[in-house]
Amino acid sequence: MVSMKKVSxxxxxxxxxxxxxxxxxxxxxxxxxxxxxxxxxxxQEITFRIQRVIQGKTEMRDYKxxxxxxxxxxxxxDKIRDDxxxxxxxxxxxxxxxxxxxxxxxxxxxxxxxxEHALNLIDKETTKENTKENAKEKIITITPMxxxxxxxxxxxxxxxxxxxxxxxxxxxDTGDKPLxxxxxxxxxxxxxxxxxxxxxxxxxxxYADSNGVEAEKEFxxxxxxxxxxxxxxxxxxxxxxxxxxAVDNKHGTWDCMHCFYCTEVCPVDVDPLxxxxxxxxxxxEKGSTKTRGAMHHxxxxxxxxxxxxxxxxxxxxxxxxxxxxxxxxFEITPVGFRMLTHGKMPSLIHHKIxxxxxxxxxxxxxxxxxxxxxxxxxxxxx
Amino acid sequence: MQPKVGDxxxxxxxxxxxxxxxxxxxxxxxxxxxxxxxxxxxxxxxDYLKEINNVLQHQGYSYNGKTDIKHLLWVLVNDYGLENVQxxxxxxxxxxxxxxxxxxxxxxxxxxxxxxxxPVHPTSMENIFTMLGAEPVMYDGRTxxxxxxxxxxxxxxxxxxxxxxxxxxxxxxxxxxVTPCPLCHLNLxxxxxxxxxxLKEKIDMPVLHLxxxxxxxxxxxxxxxxLDKHIVDTSSFxxxxxEGKIQK
Numbered sequence: 001m002v003s004m005k006k007v008s009x010x011x012x013x014x015x016x017x018x019x020x021x022x023x024x025x026x027x028x029x030x031x032x033x034x035x036x037x038x039x040x041x042x043x044q045e046i047t048f049r050i051q052r053v054i055q056g057k058t059e060m061r062d063y064k065x066x067x068x069x070x071x072x073x074x075x076x077x078d079k080i081r082d083d084x085x086x087x088x089x090x091x092x093x094x095x096x097x098x099x100x101x102x103x104x105x106x107x108x109x110x111x112x113x114x115x116e117h118a119l120n121l122i123d124k125e126t127t128k129e130n131t132k133e134n135a136k137e138k139i140i141t142i143t144p145m146x147x148x149x150x151x152x153x154x155x156x157x158x159x160x161x162x163x164x165x166x167x168x169x170x171x172x173d174t175g176d177k178p179l180x181x182x183x184x185x186x187x188x189x190x191x192x193x194x195x196x197x198x199x200x201x202x203x204x205x206x207y208a209d210s211n212g213v214e215a216e217k218e219f220x221x222x223x224x225x226x227x228x229x230x231x232x233x234x235x236x237x238x239x240x241x242x243x244x245x246a247v248d249n250k251h252g253t254w255d256c257m258h259c260f261y262c263t264e265v266c267p268v269d270v271d272p273l274x275x276x277x278x279x280x281x282x283x284x285e286k287g288s289t290k291t292r293g294a295m296h297h298x299x300x301x302x303x304x305x306x307x308x309x310x311x312x313x314x315x316x317x318x319x320x321x322x323x324x325x326x327x328x329x330f331e332i333t334p335v336g337f338r339m340l341t342h343g344k345m346p347s348l349i350h351h352k353i354x355x356x357x358x359x360x361x362x363x364x365x366x367x368x369x370x371x372x373x374x375x376x377x378x379x380x381x382x
Numbered sequence: 383m384q385p386k387v388g389d390x391x392x393x394x395x396x397x398x399x400x401x402x403x404x405x406x407x408x409x410x411x412x413x414x415x416x417x418x419x420x421x422x423x424x425x426x427x428x429d430y431l432k433e434i435n436n437v438l439q440h441q442g443y444s445y446n447g448k449t450d451i452k453h454l455l456w457v458l459v460n461d462y463g464l465e466n467v468q469x470x471x472x473x474x475x476x477x478x479x480x481x482x483x484x485x486x487x488x489x490x491x492x493x494x495x496x497x498x499x500x501p502v503h504p505t506s507m508e509n510i511f512t513m514l515g516a517e518p519v520m521y522d523g524r525t526x527x528x529x530x531x532x533x534x535x536x537x538x539x540x541x542x543x544x545x546x547x548x549x550x551x552x553x554x555x556x557x558x559x560v561t562p563c564p565l566c567h568l569n570l571x572x573x574x575x576x577x578x579x580x581l582k583e584k585i586d587m588p589v590l591h592l593x594x595x596x597x598x599x600x601x602x603x604x605x606x607x608x609l610d611k612h613i614v615d616t617s618s619f620x621x622x623x624x625e626g627k628i629q630k
Contacts, residue, residue: 065477128502128520137465211527214546216539254535259527259544260490264501292535299545304391319534331537340610344572358441359391365437366386 021129021367043068044138046118048080049129050088053152060141067118073142074102074113077154090154097267100203104154110205110356112250113142118185145208163219168228168247170207175238183253184236197275199268206262206272211253214319219255220247222262222272229275241286248283295319308353312346374380390434392420396451397443407448409593411563415487415531416494421451422494436575453488455592456497459506464513467565472601475517477620477626478558480508480595481519481551483570486527486565503513507560507592514599515628519556523547528566533573538580544569545581558588558619560595572613588616598623 043066052061063080074092081088092102102113106128111352118370122130129139148156174184206222207213213221220228226249232243247253253276262272280293288294299318303311316336320328339345353359396417399406408414424431425447430437435444457468484504492501501507506519530541548570551559561567571589578585596608608617 109501124500126505128503211529211543212539214526214531215529215543217538219539250536257486257527257529257531257537257575258531259486264490264492296534316534334576338572340574342613344611355441356388359396360560361441362394362437363387366390 012059036279041069044119044134046076046122047137047139048076048143049139050080051153053150054087055127058150066322071118072114073106073111073116073118073121073140076118076140077113077142087155091153093288098201100201100205100267103145103156103203103205103208105145105208107141110145110209110261112203112205112267115267145204145212147208148204154301156204156208158204160217161207161221161223164207165224165227167204167220168224168231168243170227170231171225171369172231172234172237173239174236176223177236177238186235190233190235196231196234197226197270197272200226200230200270201268203267205265205267206270206296209261209265211259211261212257215257216251216255219250222256222276223270225253225256225279226270226272226275232279242248244283244286244288246278247279248291248294249291253280253283253289290321292319295321305360306352307350308356308359311350313348313350385480385619386434389420389423389430390437392417393424393434393445394438394441394443396449397438397445400446400449401443407452408548409454409562409591410565411453411469411485411488411561412565414451415485415490417451419445419491432556438532442461444629446493449578453562455488455506455510458510458596460492460497464509466623467510467596468513469556471514471599473599473623473627475595475599475623475626476628477513478516478622479519479555480511480516480522481521481554481559482565483528483547483551483558483559483561483563483589484525485561485566486525488533488562489525501551506561507515511594514595519554520549521547521554523550528563528569530562530565530569533569535556540569541573541577543574545583546586548574548577549581549583552585552587558590558616558623560584560592562592564591574614577582586618587612588612588614590616590619597626 003277034279042362046067048063048065049060052059054058063084065076065079065084067076072095072252074095077088077090077092081090085282090102092111092369093099093114094101097112100112103110104113105111106113106116106328107121107125118140120139127139129137129141142154144150146341148158148160149159150236172251182262200223202223203224206226210219210222212219227244228247233239237243256273256276258273260273263274280297284297288297296315296319300310302318303309303314316332320332323329335344369376384527396406405462406417408417423444424434431445431447438445452461458464483506487495489495489501489504494499495501497506502525504509507524508520511518523546526547527543528547529540533540548559559570567589570587573588574585589612590609594609597607598604600607604610604616604620609620
């Protein structure tokens, strides 16, 4: 697993380098080394519509440049700054999807400028700028990241991202664990469990496009929660229980809307949503029953187990903890009443599906495989 | 719940469709997304598929990973074909401006949900609108979350999300929103009065199911389509539809 993943990433980088080589140093290569397509493909004139902050005023400005196959958005931004407008501001450093500095919104989605090839976006993306009336002009739109204030042009103030990140105490805490003489060792299985979340480069893309963050600024956000899981799964860390408890609340894991944007925009496949769901599951399996999320989750499961189908009338009541939660009842009654008066209330008689015993058998079959306690036993490789 | 329980329960439903030799039609972005994800997990891991089938076979089912699972939107666009839908249209929706609301699960994760050519900027809903004679409203919110998944956990955040999408569509002149996802519909329509009062904004945005919109163009009576059952009054949209409707 580990090696396959690493291979695939280095392969991706090699491919990228390969593409760049063909576009930049074409004369120095033997013809056989370069694909026919790349040799024949002329550069194209692309309009970069970039959000600028000029004398405190935000506006969109167009820059037309020639773009070759393999030029990344970052190459293009460099070219615009070098040749057309030295006042254009953006962050960049490694140029290779490692540092995470060049995070911005490209064609409406949070991405790293060094990872995207401009002509690929032109070929594949059906933005409103590239349809119908604008078809004559090839446009790529670049704006700063969302969900964070803008300092200038494409540079964001990432303070809120870092503040949320700090809240989960993003370091390994060995607590009272006896320290080994040299270093802690972990098994391959233990490493594999945390490897995906440990790949985070803290670029902020997931935070920028997270719908949860957009709706609630107190939400910890995908990167911080993925980091929390990385530490929860770390056999060296002694604070598993505390860490789960610290994020098992409204603005922790339960503000996540499952919008999948974090997973979609992550440039290094951390899949933050998957890590968030793992923490939620651990919290419930460790006995969390009081959060709205846990109550919703448990009511849902009970309903499916009892009848094989969701009881839509019971779900909201179960999610608030029962009819004696007066505040909760005030919260759900208006929508219930509206549904009733518009003839949309599900039937009060809830039937079981045929062969409900099959459903229960499935539940019982997998029950045995409940959450394993973190394996933090010492590893002996000798 | 173990993800395996959920996967096995869904595989059981898929196996039932497979036993009938039929594709599975969904009319909900979330159902489509969940089924597609389960299918993807099982297809890409034969050992896992075998493990799940060990339980199902006991009950007389076997899932081969091959059941076709299709959303109504996909069937209209690809299988039936927009040209064929067009031939059956009775009334054009000319003069109406419509805002699509896709629902997260129909688009993401794009590694699994591969229907749209460009998952970042989907076009299938807008293509239907154009084919029916309506003008699509292009806005950021059309691919975002409706806020439904956290409506029980954080009502305020859920309302802010729904409100932002509704108001953005309204600002751009949409006469109605159209969604292929009943869960989005629930948050955008059934909770809209609360969203509006929470945000202290007037919204009044009718929200239609995709099937209802196509039904109108096909000549089905609004009442038969239950357009009078929505929480937000749809009559402003229907008035526009009546004004501009041209018999084809």
